[in-house]
Amino acid sequence: MQTKHFGLCAALSAAALLLLAGCAGSGSTAAPTLTVESSYPLQYAKQFTVDECTGGYELITIADSQYLVVPQGAAVPEDLPQGTTVLQQPIENIYLVSTSAMDPIISLGALDSIALSGTKADGWYLPEAKAAMQAGQIAYAGKYSAPDYETILASGCGLAIENTMIYHTPEVKEQLEKFGIPVLVERSSYETDPLARMEWVKLYGILLGKKQEAEQLFDTQVQCVAPLENQQPTGKTVAFFSITSNNLVTVRKGSDYVARMIEMAGGSYVFDDLTDSGNNLATINLSLEDFYAGAKDADVLLYNSTIEGSIASTEQLVEKCPLLVQFKAVQNGNVWCTAQSLFQQSMELPDLILDMNRVFTEGTPADSELTFLTHVE
Template sequence: MGMSRPLTGTLVALLLALTACGGDSGDPGEAAAGDRCVGDFDPAEDYFPVKQTVRHASNFTLRYAKNYQVITVKQPSPGVKPETYVLVRCGTPAPALTGPLAGAVTVETPVAKVFAGSTTHLPFLTELGALDRLKGVAAAGLITSPQVRALVKAGTVVEYGGVTGEEVDTEKVIGARPDVLMTDGRENRAYGPLRQAGVKILANAEWQEATPLGRAEWIKFVAALTGGEATATRVFDKVAADYGALVAKAAKASPVTVLPGQMFQGQWAVPNGGSFTSRLIKDAGGTHAWAATPGTGSATLDLEAVLAKARGAKIWLPQVNEWKTLADVTKADPRHAEFAAFTSGDVWSINKVLGPGGGNDFYERGVGRPDLILADLVAVLHPELSPGHTFTFYRRLTR
């Protein structure tokens, strides 16, 4: 278990034969999905009366035909060519995979069994009321959600990727017969054998979006699979409205200088001006020394270069699980005491909620709830605008 290993043709055939026998007929997720299959196909009928519109996400597109949807993920991971998925309403015929659909992966929807390769997928399933579809997770120890951890403990959800999620147990995945295995878009040596065995592998690459609302809108990607279109639209519209209201509130205050990040393996990654982090800081009514740097990624500097440019920043926002006190900061490097934010004690990290295995709720639930992240940041940068705020992800390091 926990090791990715090649499957022989005989073993693949045997596993496929065993899993084709129908499985557990008492699985409520499968029964529910079966109930939603079309019994008498009418080519003139529109089987998607509720349609989603993608407004903020830039890394995937969604279009509709009468009985299927087409999702194209433009860049599953950096430098990788686009992938197209044809989501066919269960009980209706799939289109010919020719022309623009050539090479597409076809999936019958709504799906009943989902394997999730990233903890960022879990809040979307939760918000959609579709946790009953979750049957597998890559690395259970990294999960912060009590609901999902309880499902793993009960054996309802299996772990297929080991401690880190990287070493995929191919036999376990094939034996479980997931309708889809969502990945973060990065390839794993196990995916070839899994595709050979008929497992549908889809890239949920929300992490490549440069805006908070762009990442959150990937709930619509998951909804297209589960049939939760109306719920996804309602949830996302509320998040977007709350986020917009916070941006408007923060815009009334003077920008506060921020120091983002921290040293890691001898380098400090500072966000470029078009990055996700820079957008959050700007929307919260802040700015930083690299805000005018073009690009969506980050640049790496040494500590002395960061001190030279951002020594006087009012607020420091590291992203470190381990730092709980200011003593932890100087223990990591005594030169950290030279930052003005350290002297004033205005050092805030994202480690308020950590899972028992070290997972961080900021990176899990925060992906779908940028409104909660922004509410915390506005309260950090402009406490006068948010009196009595209860923090969700951020905590101030103690002395």
């Protein structure tokens, strides 16, 4: 049975391949057999699973792909499932393309495991990531569809972490793997619960040898929103949106994690009935008329600044869409704008839920009391 084995270099010598197989010489120890002991417990995440195996090995499954995390100094087991990607610890010099993975890795104190970024310094809203790139500690190695292979190979890259956009250019994934670089395609964006997205920190904890730290970090963040579980709904109706340059309104679908955050905060999302429409996109574009019909009586408007930029005043918002002057929330001064860092700060989602709850229950809390929301005057 053939298994893909990846190293840090563009090619492995024949002797190294023999060593990985556990048969470099007659005196070598035979490769162990992979034996699953238990399933690693996950509370919310649905897009990955982990099987804990004897000897400290961990078998990660993401969609139809499997990754075996091999402890440092351990041999690669024999008879792995066809196509299993072997990740030998320590995993270093990561090429990070998926921006949602950066915050969990920073939170684990493992920023030094990243050597390359698929985002330029000015594209990061995370100060640690931006500073590391400006200091030359992390190099820009091209976006997902056009990586700088020379830079990647010269760095001794041990892993490329991509999101599902890589499937639009499958030849890039194939080329990286031909160079001996394993590619892990993360799917946290497919999670429909904010706590499920945040639980992906456990996957990075496993990869980077910080499993216990990840569990403690996740548990601490979950406890931040635990008090909201016993609160009654506020009765506030809420629209979360942005206005595009071609006069359409982008809203989140009812199954999206943003709608779930509004619910957890005690609100009711006005577009909760919007369905998948046959695709996996989290958003849908509405005409101004359809948006007016659905959101004109909403108690709270939350403007998503991450797509078209932030707004500083209701006048600026009304310039984008004159119909908004007729909206209840605009007339009552209950319009809020999200921080542009929102979708990169996946470990701080509880702070946004708490922000929403304060807005829904207190009316107009001071901006200084909030993390991700700013009142639009």
